[in-house]
Structure formats: C-alpha cells, structure tokens
C-alpha cells in the first residue's frame with residue numbers, strides 16, 4: 001500500500017533535513033516504518049497499518065513500556081508547579097531523587113550528579129575519577145559502549161572515533177572477561193576501569209564467573225576506581241535492581257541513564273561513593289549541566305525507581321525470564337544451525353546467531369514479523385533481545401512464535417543473501433582487474 005501524504009512528507013523531511021543516510025538505509029531494506037502512535041510494548045506506523053512489538057526498548061529506555069499512563073500523568077502534574085529549574089541553585093526535587101537513589105544503592109554510594117544523557121554521565125564519571133586520583137589513565141573493554149560524547153567516546157571503540165580527529169589521550173582497551181589482560185594494562189597512572197556490567201553493544205556478554213570480582217579486587221589493590229555503567233543493565237533489567245548485585249562487587253561510581261527517564265523525560269545519573277564528592281569541594285560549580293536533573297523529570301525518575309525496585313516487580317522479571325528461557329531453548333533445538341546460543345541474565349537477553357550477517361538478517365525478518373529486534377553494533381552475530389520488563393506472561397508465547405517464524409524466514413533468505421554478496425564481490429573484483 002502506498003504511504004499516505006503525511007507519512008511521505010515525514011520520510012522526505014527526514015531524508016532532506018535529518019539524515020539522508022538513515023532514510024536510504026531503511027528504504028533499501030524495506031523498513032519504511034515511521035514511529036506513530038505508541039503504547040505499552042507497541043509502536044504503530046504513522047499510517048496506522050503496521051504494529052510492532054518493541055523487543056529493543058531503545059536499550060531499556062522503555063523498560064516500563066511506552067507512555068506508561070502513570071508516568072505521563074506525573075509529568076503533566078509536575079508541570080503545574082515546576083519547570084527545568086536552574087542548575088546553579090539548590091533543588092528539593094533533585095535532593096529527593098538523589099536521597100532515594102542513595103537508599104537503593106549499597107555502601108556509601110550516596111552522592112549523585114545528574115545529567116541528561118548516558119554519555120554525559122559517563123564523561124562526568126571519568127572526570128571525577130581523574131580529579132580524585134590525580135591520574136589520567138582509563139581502561140575500558142574492547143567492543144564496550146559508553147556513548148558518543150567526549151570521554152565516553154574515547155572509552156569506546158575505534159570505529160566510532162576514527163573519522164573525528166585525534167583520540168583523547170590516556171585510554172586503553174582490553175578484552176572483556178580477561179582479568180589478566182586488565183591487570184597487565186593497569187599501571188601507575190591508571191585512574192579508573194570502566195565497564196558495562198553486561199556489555200550490550202558487544203552482544204549481551206555475561207561476565208565469566210569471577211571476572212568482575214577479580215576486577216574489583218585488582219582495582220582496590222592498586223588504588224584504581226571501578227566505574228560500572230548500568231545504563232542498559234540497571235533498573236531491574238536483570239531481575240535485580242542493579243546488575244552488579246549478581247556479582248560480589250560494589251563499584252566506586254555507578255552510571256545510570258535510559259530507563260531512568262521512564263521514556264518520557266530525559267535524565268541520567270552518576271552516583272559517587274561519598275569520598276569522591278570531595279572533588280567538588282574546592283569549586284562546586286566546576287561541573288555544569290544546564291538541563292541535568294531537570295526538576296520536572298526528577299519526579300518521574302523517582303517513580304521509575306519506586307516501581308523498578310519493588311520486590312513484586314523484580315519477581316515478575318524473573319518469571320518472564322524463565323518463560324523466555326524455556327521458549328528460546330526450544331527454538332534453539334529447532335534452529336540450532338542458525339540460533340547457536342542464548343545469552344541471558346533476567347530480561348537482558350541476546351540471541352547468538354551463526355555468523356555476522358545473521359544479526360542484520362534476523363533484524364529484518366523479525367521486523368517483517370512485527371518484532372523490533374536490533375543486532376548488536378559491535379558483534380553483529382548477536383541480536384539484542386530486550387522486551388519491556390512489563391511484558392505480560394501471555395505475550396511471551398506470541399513473541400516467541402513470531403521469533404520462530406522470523407528465524408525460519410532468515411534461514412531461507414540466507415543462501416540468497418550469500419549468493420548476492422558473492423556476486424557483488426565477483427563483480428567488483430572483475431571491475432578492478434579490468
């Protein structure tokens with residue numbers, strides 16, 4: 001069916017004024033979807049014909065589903081008496097939220113600096129680590145992802161940095177899961193190790209047994225700070241409020257973002273152990289974020305934390321996780337040549353596929369079967385599988401039935417795709433020989 005005029009204008013406007021590359025990409029793969037109505041786990045196309053179940057949730061932004069009515073109401077009500085507020089002044093809303101957060105975190109993780117995005121919160125974590133230790137070295141995981149702002153970008157992968165000029169100094173990357181490599185990279189000048197508790201963009205890699213504990217031990221022994229990025233893995237995604245609770249570790253700095261927004265008002269947080277706050281004693285105005293911890297967003301974030309930390313909510317995540325595990329393992333038996341593994345901690349799930357073209361392929365066939373699944377950017381043999389934490393148990397069958405069909409379609413398409421690629425390769429090599 002031809003797109004309506006409204007949708008056509010949206011596509012053209014996006015192509016001509018936002019991103020010509022993205023518009024071309026989605027056109028090429030027959031995914032001419034423009035986000036329209038959204039509710040619960042669903043997005044509808046702007047034309048209202050196609051509805052997709054969100055199994056990506058924008059990395060956890062929509063942990064509680066889309067436009068959760070309670071959060072919308074709270075945001076609207078907050079606008080009766082609040083606005084963004086002034087970052088220089090004292091704020092009851094920020095104080096309430098930070099106090100609540102401190103109560104949910106272990107040890108003396110009691111001070112919060114608010115930001116807008118995850119990348120900004122990571123930048124601040126690295127700044128604090130450097131100021132506190134007086135050192136500059138930062139170790140991160142190869143294939144890890146912390147955002148695209150300055151220091152977060154520097155801690156991430158080369159491919160995201162390469163076109164944008166000389167790299168920031170002081171950053172080293174080591175393989176995730178290899179404590180020996182980390183120990184070898186750590187030196188006198190190392191200020192911090194930053195890791196995602198479960199690296200999402202690397203393909204939902206579950207830390208090997210004892211790894212995070214060994215990293216913690218090493219950091220403590222050498223006076224290095226441990227920053228855990230829980231932007232995707234925190235807030236109940238794994239069945240515990242914080243993913244690091246599955247391991248016997250307490251970080252020095254925790255970074256939160258995405259889901260804290262409730263999907264309706266952007267906010268991020270860098271939570272520091274109490275002594276680290278001293279870096280702001282001399283000059284408390286040395287770090288500024290105009291919109292960081294915007295007051296209207298604070299009330300929403302506090303409610304998100306209340307919901308996500310309740311024991312019933314976390315128990316339901318475990319119930320859903322068990323249901324997905326059972327269904328996906330059956331799919332693995334059926335499609336073993338394609339679906340080669342299942343990575344899971346709670347609802348932080350990754351479908352490990354046969355090879356690097358399988359992730360993009362399944363993304364496309366899942367879309368054709370009304371599921372939004374997106375392959376992991378730094379390991380395209382994995383599809384991230386991150387449904388809302390509020391998914392209903394009855395929906396698990398529906399999702400996995402669609403997944404079954406999507407995998408079957410991908411398996412059928414794969415030989416064709418391989419042939420097409422081989423042909424393209426042959427054509428380009430014979431052109432260059434001429």
Ligand SMILES: Cc1ncc(COP(=O)(O)O)c(C=O)c1O
Nearest residue numbers: 117118119145146147196231232
């Ligand atoms: C683990 C992790 N950290 C940080 C970020 C950056 O967050 P933002 O895009 O809000 O800057 C992301 C974004 O995907 C992420 O997945």
